Amino acid sequence: MSFFATIESRKAASFMINATLLISSLILIGTGASLMGFYRVQMLEVITVDFIIVPTVLTGGGIFTLIVSIFGLTAVAREDTCLLLSYAVLVAVDFCILMAGIISSVRLLFDIQIGFLDADVMSELSAYETDSWVRYKWDTIQTEFTCCGGYGYAQGYTDWKKTSMGGTRNSVPDSCCLFIAPGCGNNLFEVNDIRVVIGKINVHGCLTVMQRRLETHVTVILIVFAAVGGILAIMQLLSVVLACCLASNFSHGDEISVYEYETRSRAGSVSKRSYGAETTF
Numbered sequence: 478m479s480f481f482a483t484i485e486s487r488k489a490a491s492f493m494i495n496a497t498l499l500i501s502s503l504i505l506i507g508t509g510a511s512l513m514g515f516y517r518v519q520m521l522e523v524i525t526v527d528f529i530i531v532p533t534v535l536t537g538g539g540i541f542t543l544i545v546s547i548f549g550l551t552a553v554a555r556e557d558t559c560l561l562l563s564y565a566v567l568v569a570v571d572f573c574i575l576m577a578g579i580i581s582s583v584r585l586l587f588d589i590q591i592g593f594l595d596a597d598v599m600s601e602l603s604a605y606e607t608d609s610w611v612r613y614k615w616d617t618i619q620t621e622f623t624c625c626g627g628y629g630y631a632q633g634y635t636d637w638k639k640t641s642m643g644g645t646r647n648s649v650p651d652s653c654c655l656f657i658a659p660g661c662g663n664n665l666f667e668v669n670d671i672r673v674v675i676g677k678i679n680v681h682g683c684l685t686v687m688q689r690r691l692e693t694h695v696t697v698i699l700i701v702f703a704a705v706g707g708i709l710a711i712m713q714l715l716s717v718v719l720a721c722c723l724a725s726n727f728s729h730g731d732e733i734s735v736y737e738y739e740t741r742s743r744a745g746s747v748s749k750r751s752y753g754a755e756t757t758f
Contacts, residue, residue: 484726488553491719494712495549501709502542508698509535516695517621520614521687524596527585534578535702538571545571549716553723561724565717572713579706582699589691596684598627603640605650615683616652622690624683625653633682634674638666653678 512518512532521528545567552560604611619625626636626649634653637643642650647666654661654677661677668674 484723487719487723487726491553491716491723492550494716494719495546495553497712498542498709498716499546499550501705502539502546505535505539505542505702507539508702509533509537509539512695512698516690517618518691518695520618521684523598523601524684525585525588527581527588530581531578531585531699534574534581538574538578541574542571549720552720556723556727558724558728561720561727565720565724568713568717568720572710572717575706575710575713579703579710582703582706586696586699586703589688589696596627598636598684599639602627602636605640606642612650616650618683618687619650619652619679620657622683622686623679624681624686625649625679626682627684628682629685630682631680633685634665634678634680636682649678655679 509532512535518528519532545564548560548567549564552564601611601615605615606612624633626633628636634649637649637653638647642648643666647664649662649665651657651659651662665674665678668677674680
């Protein structure tokens with residue numbers, strides 16, 4: 478701990494921590510954006526709300542960390558007591574956000590393994606024609622992941638048969654088609670030859686396809702985030718301690734400067750009075 482014995486060493490440590498947090502924040506923002514933009518995990522809230530919390534915390538928390546780290550660098554450079562105390566409060570808030578993200582990511586690891594088995598997909602598929610968000614979500618998932626329906630290899634599309642669209646019109650959404658065109662999914666369940674079906678639409682269930690991709694890629698991202706997040710959390714706690722120590726040091730230094738100024742002012746006044754008395758004499 479002798480490294481933190483002087484003010485300069487504390488400032489240097491604070492600079493290094495804030496620089497590390499700044500770089501880490503950019504990585505967090507990129508990771509959260511990729512989870513939402515490429516893996517579309519936020520659309521799996523039907524399984525668990527953690528699929529929304531984790532990418533939101535990564536992106537929003539990363540932006541907040543970026544702002545706080547820049548604020549911290551400014552506060553240390555200016556040696557301002559008020560700014561340092563404000564920075565300590567902001568880092569404490571950022572620490573809580575980070576811990577919430579770590580806890581949610583650990584929960585999400587278990588949800589990826591077993592949560593898919595408990596998802597109520599049929600309620601969402603049934604709302605496809607009446608709920609615009611559900612329609613947009615499933616059209617996006619089915620198009621980007623080249624899948625159709627909920628569960629199962631080669632039979633996921635049959636989930637749509639249990640909805641009003643499939644039950645009354647023998648159809649699937651156009652987003653299931655291999656070559657998307659208006660009405661391409663109409664009357665699909667009237668076809669009895671599976672070879673014809675495979676030639677027209679994607680047949681694998683979306684959650685089955687997505688679970689495989691999540692297990693292969695997203696699980697690794699979550700494990701790395703939980704581990705690195707723990708290190709960042711320790712650094713944030715250390716940053717709070719350093720900020721409070723520096724604020725105390727700078728405040729004490731200001732008090733000494735004021736005291737020295739007042740002492741010199743009083744000494745100067747006494748000298749002037751003594752000089753005036755001698756001149757009169």
